[in-house]
Amino acid sequence: MARKTAIIVGNAELERDLSGVVDDAQFVMRFNEPNLAGGMSGERTDMIMMAASSKILYRRLLDPGFLDNAALKAAKVLMLAYHPNIIRKYHPRPNIFQRLRGQKADWTMQAIERMGNVGKEIRIMPPQTYVEGCNELGIAGPRMREVFPSTGFLGIGYTLAKFPLSDWDVKLCGFSWQGWKRHDWQNERLWVQNKIANGRVTLLA
Template identity: 25%
Template sequence: MARRTIMIVGNGEVPEGAAATIDAADVVIRFNDCRSVGAGGTKTDIVAVCNTGRPALAMLGGGRWKNSAAVRQSREIWCVRSAEKFAGMRAALAETHPDLDDFCDDYTAGFESFAVSTGRAHRIISVAAHEQLDGDLAQFAPTPYVVPSSGMVVIADVLSGFASADDDIVLAGFGHAGWALHPFGAERRYVDALVAEGRLRRLSSSSSDLSQGA
């Protein structure tokens, strides 16, 4: 297989002037409502969705998400959260975080139905991938957390099998900040370690880096 550039674009700030570089990638992965579209280019091959709780319900309700330009051009929908994993978390969360009573509600079937009816591929990231990621993050002293971020789950999944050894995996729009119950500090340290190992790289605003990402 020819070497590909796989661009994983989070919903955070992207480097100035990065849009053309992102759009030139062989595969572009975006998240949920694809807020990265615009400054982060427009090409969207895969939309990775948080398929449980309120974010999932909001995306599936009405037609705004389904009819958005990014989703319409995508060829795959990835459900980031394993129903098996989240069902197993429900009882413990009821004790520790009773305010998250709908956090584990699973809407995978809705995303699968949408994908099938519109001719898109659909996949679910496995429970094994979640558990491996939890183990990997444990090495980076995470503060107590509920689950890793969707972005980190996708990064781990791409590294563990979707990408080949020769692929260039590039991150943009990852500020490692947001919901307090994601382990963003540990995720940043883990990604920094992966960058140091040469397994992926961050897209910067330097012209040399942008040209490498094309």
Template identity: 20%
Template sequence: MKLIKPHTKFIIIGNADEQHSINDFICEDDIIIRFNEPNTSCTLMADWVFIANGYTQIRHLRINHQFFKPDTEVFFRYSKEDIYQSCYEKIALHKRIKYRWRFPKWIKKCNLDLYKLNIVPKEIYLQTVDMIMHSLPSTGLLAINYVSDRFPNNQIFLHNFTYNGWSGHDWDSEKKLIQQWLDIGKLKNI
């Protein structure tokens, strides 16, 4: 697990196609953050991976470890209890019960138990929901908000973000919020 130092930069890489390499921009102490199934057009290895682990996602999401470093940390959107209590999505009771045993089996099947596992804190999730007024923020926005909340003195850089993808996210609100943060210098594009 990497230590976060005062000069550590967070490089958050979206899943759009790589337009230009940023390899020369990366330093050894920087934290590279990727999502779900990282786009292979960017070959940077992840220090942290944020994964959407909802009921439906774990049935379809494949985890490719080619972009995981040996000491990568994994951050899940939800805990088993979040799903069981239907904290963020309305899920039928029988599916919530299945999830309690299906999720640990999925972790083992995907070999995610080889890494340090974390859950995005509930307060970060709810704060992100409030910021965009939408119940299902993207995994990328959750990661950005998590880093900016937990490490406010470190620089955060975005790369390969296009603000489109799965139709369940409010991409327009997310893009507007990110642009506000870019305008005030909270984030920077590379």
């Protein structure tokens, strides 16, 4: 029996139209607030991996048009990548001036309320999954309060753990491995390259 296809779509620009390949897959994961305006990554969205520790998410939650995003509308499951215990233990806390402006480190409950009210299934990544991800990237000790695995890395790891090689072909597209300075982009890229070399992941180029 032929293997099924899972495609993990990052938010970087694509070099060619992959919409047909993506929409024909049996599972598609995207991240945070996917941009489908270009149409090159298709529309299918089964799961969105989202960071609830970001002030950017809070601004999105306040936006009345946030849930008009086509991918968010289509998504069956919203996975919050950072468990509240992880945010509390490792992620940076706003200073007093930021707190006075209403900024917090954790917007988990607000995300659950806003998106649960529109019928989405909400899941939260277990703390141990985050710790195991840090171990794979060599992030340990005090450095765990300075460097954080990205939603992309955690999403790929989740997919590989849930979808066995015997049944699934996992493909990636739209990853640039750059962005927020607190992610270890170099080691995350090397980790993915190792998965590619071992035949666990393939790239859609």
